[in-house]
Each structure stands twice: as C-alpha cells, then as structure tokens.
Amino acid sequence: MLDLKTLEVFVWIARLGSYRAAAEKLNTTQPALTGRIQKLEARLGVTLFDRGARGATLTATGRTLLDYAERMLALRAEALRHVAADGAIQGIVRLGVSETIVHTWLPLLIERTHSTHPQVTLEIEVDTTPNLRAGLLDHRLDLAFLLGPLSDPRTVSQPLSSYPMAWVARPDLLPKGAAVDQTTLRSWPIITYPRNTRPYMAIRERLARAGEAPPRIYANASLSTIVRMALDGIGIAAIPPVLVATDLAAGRLVVLPSAVTLPPMTFTATWTLTPDRHVAEAIATLACSVAAAAPFAADLPDQ
C-alpha cells in the first residue's frame, strides 16, 4: 500500500486537475486511475479529491499527501540518477517534431537513441510548431523539436540546428542566373510551410506591398508535397536548401539568388519543467550533438 506508482497517479491527477488528463499523460485509462485512487482512499480512510463535473480538486488531506508524494518521487528520481548504471534513462519519451527535422537528422537521432539509451522508447508525433507547443503545455508531449525558442516560463529550451532558408525552383521556371526581386517573387506562387508558422509569416511580411493583393502562398504541412510542387514547376519554394540537396545537385532544382532574404529556421529542443524531465533532457542533449554532427543531413526520400 502507498506505493510510488499510486503516488505518481495521485500527483498527476492533482497537478492536471482531472483523472482524464492524468490518464492520458500516464498512458493509461481513466478507470485504472479511479481504481487506484479509490483503493488508496479506502486504505487511508480519507478523501483525497473532491470530484465535480469540472474535474477533481484536492481536499486538505490531499494537499498534505501531495507534499509528501512529491518529495518521495523527487527522492526516487534522484536515487535513480545516482544509483542506476545509465542514470535511469529509460521509459517512453513522447517526442513531437517539426517535419523539417524528420527529413534531416531525426533518423540519426532515433538510431543514436537506441544505441545510447537502449531502454528508451520514442513515441514520435509530427506536427506544426503551434500544435507541438500546445502538446507540450498539455503534457501530451515530453519533448518537442520546434521552431524558435518557446518563451513560456513552464518550459526550457535549448538550441538545436539552424537552417538557412532560400528560394528554390525548377531551373526552367526563371531565366538562368538572374537574381529574383520582390516583384518576381510576387508573380509566382510561393510554396512553403503552413499558416501560423514562422517562415510563412516572414514571407508574407517581406512580400507585402501596401494596397496590393497579398502574395499567393501555397501553405502546406507536408514537406514532400512542397518539394513535389516545386519539382512540378508550380511555383517557387521557400525552404531550407539542405532539404533538397539531391535535387539541387542533380540540377532538378536551383537556389535563386535574391536580395529578399529569409530568416533561417532555428530549431530548439523544448521540454516542460516536470519532475520526470531528466529523460527528456537526456534525449534533448543527444539531439543537440546529433544536430551539430550532422548539419547536412539525409535527403528527402522520393514519394
């Protein structure tokens, strides 16, 4: 009775304010938590939560227990770090990544993770930065690789890789070697990242002209599709050239010299300040070294 697994359940329900959310966070079901907490309350002979339609809130007794529970869990985490051979880097890490990274060094990270921390299982979710951000704050994700530092006091960020952006198109789309100016760029559809992402915003801002229609931007959440569209000559892609190194080398695509520069895509590893963050931190550290060691990464697979 009063085992650490139960206390962990208890703590997460208290933190997130609902059985539902805690069940999701803990990769289990709501009834499982109900059972555990019921048994705990029965054993202690006290009520720990006030259940309402709006979730569960701690009773006074519950708050007392929360304090002890958090101290015990912190102690366990510390013990594991000091005693375990591998610093107890193990378990499931729910990792959210931007698609750009999937196509650069993510495969390498997965490989390195399995060799460096064999006990770790990665659950990878690919999404846009705003959604990843939400996932982090909901505790649906333990770690995310997203665009730009996340300036939220509940999170910690660490810089990863930075990719210069460029205008990329099929060589026959425009006269060879000519630098493209704002007007030329506005005359073609721009193919790039989805709305609400940093690159999208930057392009809109740079190509905006007072009183004129906004540039046509084909926003797309799928990088492969963006490349496909560029290869099909539909428009000018705004992406990091590193993603299409093969196509560039083969001459299927070219980087267009231009005075209109785009800010680089700067990725950070971001995680929340949960007590069990050290596994996420270890993976983030690994990601850092992988990103640094492999700046020019795998090419986009053809689809």
Next chain:
Amino acid sequence: MLDLKTLEVFVWIARLGSYRAAAEKLNTTQPALTGRIQKLEARLGVTLFDRGARGATLTATGRTLLDYAERMLALRAEALRHVAADGAIQGIVRLGVSETIVHTWLPLLIERTHSTHPQVTLEIEVDTTPNLRAGLLDHRLDLAFLLGPLSDPRTVSQPLSSYPMAWVARPDLLPKGAAVDQTTLRSWPIITYPRNTRPYMAIRERLARAGEAPPRIYANASLSTIVRMALDGIGIAAIPPVLVATDLAAGRLVVLPSAVTLPPMTFTATWTLTPDRHVAEAIATLACSVAAAAPFAADLPDQ
C-alpha cells in the same frame, strides 16, 4: 520499478545482512527476495550485494541506494501518520509475551486491539523473557512484554504491570497460618518459572545457604503446570497470587505468610528502534492502558 516494497526488501536485507533473515522478518520466503533483488539489480544495471556463504553485504552502490531507500521509507511512514485517518496503525504485529501475561490481561489487550485498531493483526508467541529478548534483537518480534526493562540501546521499554510475588501452596501442605521461614521453604520443592528467569534467580539467591545443597526448584515454563503441581501438593509455588485468585478464593490454595520476600514481577513493553516501530508503539500504549485498567485479571483456565 524501484517501488517501495522492493526498497523495503532491500533495506531489510542490508540491515540484517542476509536474505534468510530478511525473509523471516518480512513474513515471506527467500526466493521471493532473490527474485525482487535480481530484478532490481537488472533494472538498475548494477550489483547491490556481494553474496558470500556468510550472507549478503552491500556494495558501494548498494550503500548509496540504502541511504535513499531509508529516506523514502521514512517519508512514507511520516506521510501515513499524517494523512491516514487512523495514523496507519495497521498490519501484522509480531508480539512476544511472557506466559504470566497470557493469563492476566492479554485476552483483554487482544480484544481492545481489534476494536481500537481493526486493521492490526497480532501474531502472538509465548516464550520466556530471554528468548523474547533474542527474538526482539533478531527482529523476529516487533514487540514483547517481558520481565524487567531490557537495557539494550537498540530497544525502548515502557513499564506495564507489576505483580507481587508470593509463596503459594495447598492449605494442607503446612500448618495453618504459620509463617514460613527459609528452612521450611528449603524443605519443600519450589515450583516456579524456568531457569534464567528473574524469579528463578531471586529464589535461588534468597534460599541459598553457604556449604549446603541448593534448594530443589522445579523450574517450569508452563504456568498451568506450575499451578497444577501446587494443587497436587508437590511443593510450594512461587508465583504472583493474582494468577490463582480463584483457587485462593475457593481455598484450594493459600498464600503463605513469610519473611522471605520475593521481588515483584515487573513487566515492560519493549520494542526495537526500527523505522516501522510506530505500530508496535501504538500497541504498547494500548497495552499500558489495559494493564493499568485491569490489574486483577482473568484467572488461569483449568486444563
């Protein structure tokens, strides 16, 4: 992984220096502990014990873990005391008692324990004070009611009941009303507690005469047998008269007035300074009040 139950197992093996002893203390089997520790070591990827033919001793890593484990267990005990409705007075208490107490207020204590702390199970073992003392120090017992305070730094004692001793015999054994002196006492067999107990020692000392044969003492570990022998007129019993109140009232036995006084039997509740002693302490406290409230207790059942 790294749950408190495993840590408890780990701590007791470390404390007692052997799987065997820990298994006994924890009311389980040795293979169960082997399994737990093996799994723990595998998960941590470290060795915690050096196993030799003379038991198990901690490795350096094991000592590190022991520190954390003890802090976590202490925290749990504290949490239970503060949070649980009944202060977490529950579980199995292995109680060792002197037979005298079995025949006075032990039944009352059992009753009161079940009504006051329904979650507590008593495992009662009847033995002599020296054996009980050994049981305490071996951690085979959590609590013992024994003769005299146990002056060992590893234990704590609290006074319970004190019973005056007297010479008791069948009324026809000696002339009525006559006070018995040392010589008379030496002429009859003395029936009393076993060798190495305090009453036995006191009698030997008081009836010793330089250069003469020692008094005949029929030492007996069974109180019922002592009483039976006294009723059969075999000799003079040295016991607390409260144990034979019925026989005295019925005239089957009488207290012999004598100048040879015996020290009273003073019982104490004694327990060891283990981290989980608070349940034992609660029972000891209960025993105190029971002993105080019922000084003239149940009579010996006829056998």
Next chain:
DNA sequence: AGAGGTTACGGGCAGCGTAAGGATC
C-alpha cells in the same frame, strides 16, 4: 554436512482495458 542463495515451475490475485452506467453543469 549445513547454512545460505538460486533456479524452476505452477497457481492466485491484483490491476488493466473495454464497455456501459451515472452525475453534474
């Protein structure tokens, strides 16, 4: 040979997940 730890194996029970059932706003 005896004490202490390990291995092998069968059985019991805790705890999980699925699915249906309230309660509360």
Next chain:
DNA sequence: GATCCTTACGCTGCCCGTAACCTCT
C-alpha cells in the same frame, strides 16, 4: 447533452510459495 467520473467484468501477467539444486565453509 457534453463532460467527467464510476461500475462491471473478463483477462493478462506478475509475483509468490514449494521444491529441488547449487556453492561455499
């Protein structure tokens, strides 16, 4: 009626205890 939590129930998998085995002094 939507959102949460609870109840019911079958099942899996862990862990325990028995028994035989190994190893060191």
